Amino acid sequence: MDSTLWQYQFRIIMLGDSTVGKSSLLKRYTENLFLESINETVGVDFYVHFLEVEPGVRVKLQFWDTAGQERFRSVTRSYYRNSVGGLLVFDMSNRASFDHIKEWHTEVWERVQPHRVVFILVGQKSDMDTKGGRMVSREEAEKLAGQLGVPYAEVSARTGQNVKEAFELLTRRVYQALMSGEVELQEGWDGVKCAPHSLQAHRASLAHLETTPKNTKKCCEKM
Template identity: 45%
Template sequence: MGQSWSTQPGVSKHRVRRRSLRKFIWQFPVILVGDSTVGKTSIVLRLTEGTFREDLQKTIGVDYYIHVLETTPTVRVKLQVWDTAGEKEHRTITQSHLRTILGGLLVFDLTNRQSLDYIRNWLVETCTVLDQCKCIFILVGHKSDLSAERQISQEEAEHIAADLGVRYIETSAKDDTNIQDVFLILASSIAESVKTEVSEVKGGMHGLTEINPVFLK
């Protein structure tokens, strides 16, 4: 069924549709990186569908999701969320997306120290590409609901994030802790970075081709 639009007398459907579309200011491609068991897909499904499932299949390659959020009362961001596979054989696929993304979440499992090593190794492997782009990352300690099984303290994780020069946030897809917040912070940070670069490029809109977001206003 097609989407219906409610209109006031004397206002065309075309005008109502255009007014609605003006609120979509930016479209950002972002990526989720992490080992295969850290719960990246659970995070995305909690964000986009508001659900949590224990019996999820492993991601193969890259899955794509769309989520719209408001960074301010008058500004909306359309996120293209790329959920990547964690297996080593798929890392080249992940790296191939780095030249087009604007940011992402570096996800590790708070109950699995080895998953934090995965993030360190991934950053080393992709440093050449990352040095050429201006991506904004957030380090995410996932499964915060499993406090009894925790192997990495918040203090240690914050110290690691500081060394990496990124922000640190703990999440849980199971009890919906900080899922919306972490994507809102990511989108807001990217938006601020984009605005700064646009203001530094003469010609305004011309600068968008250099920093990669899609402008929808």
Template identity: 50%
Template sequence: METTGCSYQFRIALLGDAAVGKTSLLRCYVAGARGSAEPEPEPTVGVEFYSRALQLPAGMRVKLQLWDTAGHERFRCITRSFYRNMVGVLLVFDVTNRESFEHIQAWHQEVVSSRGPDKVIFLLIGHKCDLSTRCVSTQEAEELAASLGMAFMETSVKNNCNVNLAFDTVTRAIEQALQQGDIKLEEDWAGVRLLQRAPKSSRSSSRKQASGPCQC
């Protein structure tokens, strides 16, 4: 989708351990690629960038700059340098990998520590919900998300389950926080950039709260 004509640019990152499916999620969202039709992507080295335009319900068009970050410890010094310029974060774990779930709080704390009082929109993602070998329950993940003050959603690239909804949910939450003044435009910060001024229009205050298990 062309990114011309967008009013804002939002920078959103995917964080989590290696091999939880961050790259597959991004590719599925940006290109509509189905996990079952493509080979497993190579591990990300450092940070890779994707982009997509999204038309919000109220009429605003935004450009999403999406960051795919490496989960291996040896790349953490690289990924940490990008934390200051994130406005949205998808914290991703693999529902079949207990350790990746247990590391979520550490990933969250790294971002919070680097951002200070500045607001970041988080969404907890339990990926690979199509697999029957899960070892993290939906209830447990929901409880962790609630304790960290964020919503939770389960996704599957194989079934294309909730992939678009996950990114759309974060984007709409950023847009709402921006309109309410919880997130502010700053000249020296690239988390949110004003690309062009949009004409004023009536806005709807309703927004679907998307959270919970995968609805495959």
């Protein structure tokens, strides 16, 4: 896929305690690599990936990989507001990381207003299930996801299981929210951007959405 051709840019933030495997998930998704040892994130790291969400509609995904340690929180908090999507990640073999998910969700939610962030809950290190290291049951995780009103996915950066599917699920949910008007393109907010050079082609691709409610915001109409 030509990386110069994209219609939308979505900024996605990785959230969760230190060492739950956020960086490993991004490495697996963007490069299809798994490293046994990966440097702990200091502040924020950036990754870019491209995804075609439907024929002719390409999204540039800009991932912000945040440090989970409290001492970096003042830095990472500054990135919340300009995010349109968030992966709430916990380590299935680490009970405390699961217990902290509500705190992460609340912290972001309070700081992004009036904008909206589309979340999914991710249970990382699903390969531990077969090794007897699981500390959080699927039922518990699905219950929490229900309380937060988000989907739940179990993944493994080590094996690659369900990693691609989880990231694509979130991306498509953001895209659907944008098309329905739940997420709006707004000046001064970088959660979603539209590529100026794609204006004509993009308008053509949105022709089938002319029957959507009048309050639906179409990206490039605001450019």
